Amino acid sequence: MNRTELESIARAMVAKGKGILAADESSGTIKKRFDSIQLESTEEARRTYREMLFTTPDAAKYISGVILYDETLRQKTKDGTPFSQYLTQLGIVPGIKVDAGAKPLAGFPNETITEGLDGLRERLAEYHKLGARFAKWRAVIDIAKDIPTRFAIDANAHALARYGALCQEANIVPIIEPEVLMDGDHSIERCEEVTSAVLQSVFEQLDSHRIHLEGMILKPNMVISGKKNTSRAGRQQVAEATVRTLKRFVPSAVPGIAFLSGGQSAAEASEHLSLMNKLGNLPWELTFSYGRALQDEALKAWGGKADQFAAGQKAFGRRARLNGDARNGTYTAASEQAA
Numbered sequence: 001m002n003r004t005e006l007e008s009i010a011r012a013m014v015a016k017g018k019g020i021l022a023a024d025e026s027s028g029t030i031k032k033r034f035d036s037i038q039l040e041s042t043e044e045a046r047r048t049y050r051e052m053l054f055t056t057p058d059a060a061k062y063i064s065g066v067i068l069y070d071e072t073l074r075q076k077t078k079d080g081t082p083f084s085q086y087l088t089q090l091g092i093v094p095g096i097k098v099d100a101g102a103k104p105l106a107g108f109p110n111e112t113i114t115e116g117l118d119g120l121r122e123r124l125a126e127y128h129k130l131g132a133r134f135a136k137w138r139a140v141i142d143i144a145k146d147i148p149t150r151f152a153i154d155a156n157a158h159a160l161a162r163y164g165a166l167c168q169e170a171n172i173v174p175i176i177e178p179e180v181l182m183d184g185d186h187s188i189e190r191c192e193e194v195t196s197a198v199l200q201s202v203f204e205q206l207d208s209h210r211i212h213l214e215g216m217i218l219k220p221n222m223v224i225s226g227k228k229n230t231s232r233a234g235r236q237q238v239a240e241a242t243v244r245t246l247k248r249f250v251p252s253a254v255p256g257i258a259f260l261s262g263g264q265s266a267a268e269a270s271e272h273l274s275l276m277n278k279l280g281n282l283p284w285e286l287t288f289s290y291g292r293a294l295q296d297e298a299l300k301a302w303g304g305k306a307d308q309f310a311a312g313q314k315a316f317g318r319r320a321r322l323n324g325d326a327r328n329g330t331y332t333a334a335s336e337q338a339a
């Protein structure tokens with residue numbers, strides 16, 4: 001493990017004014033996204049879509065890193081430059097999703113465990129050769145009656161830490177992503193309670209597994225009401241609860257925290273991040289690692305049509321810039337009209 005190298009990659013990933021684009025949808029997930037614009041998910045359509053995002057003018061001003069999927073890491077721009085090389089030349093760090101997905105946890109109805117540890121050391125070595133300098137592993141914790149169980153939280157935290165240790169051994173910065181889903185009808189208080197238990201377990205396991213905290217990035221959910229809750233907490237409350245919870249459980253040695261959007265609208269995700277940065281007095285960098293909240297508008301504007309390639313880029317560039325503002329704490333709801 002080269003600690004200096006890990007630290008400098010991690011710092012680049014959370015550089016001021018920038019954040020991470022999560023474009024690591026698995027083949028199944030990207031098919032769902034393409035279904036929404038009635039586009040068939042062929043390898044060439046996936047390549048074109050990712051090229052549209054990555055070659056957006058000025059993207060590098062607001063995007064510090066891109067999480068790729070295995071297929072995408074092996075693809076090239078239409079001029080024949082491997083995507084990882086193209087991004088690196090722009091100063092954008094290429095990363096790779098390495099987990100094999102959340103699978104039902106035997107004996108624990110409605111809970112999952114993320115798989116993908118077998119053979120991971122060898123895969124990481126190959127990904128490093130292909131240009132990846134950071135990786136992502138997502139654990140999924142759902143909130144409902146009687147779940148999550150302590151056992152499922154700990155099992156997922158343990159797997160996250162084992163993955164993290166293998167990444168650092170390979171000089172790849174691990175994004176540690178424990179996602180508490182916002183799909184239910186739970187209150188923000190319940191989300192805070194579960195997120196607290198999850199973060200506590202994750203950092204306990206990271207410590208046991210001798211993770212170099214200065215060479216990792218945390219990718220958490222925000223502390224937020226469930227989507228089906230009929231009286232959801234306001235935006236300022238989400239910002240305050242999220243920062244309070246993170247301050248309780250995330251050591252200041254961690255260089256940065258990059259949120260997932262988890263089903264929030266694009267504007268909601270931007271405003272929450274901005275309000276948190278506006279609070280100030282934070283021991284880590286706070287930024288975005290959004291998938292849907294960065295891509296939805298671009299996907300729609302493009303619609304899979306060659307003559308709307310530039311329109312898709314324009315939409316992506318705009319949303320990246322707005323999130324760059326949010327990362328600085330200067331985005332407000334009014335920014336939507338002005339942009």
Ligand code: 13P
Pocket residue numbers: 022138177260261262263289290291292293
């Ligand atoms: P969303 O921002 O769409 O939640 O995706 C981020 C991500 O990488 C989930 O693993």
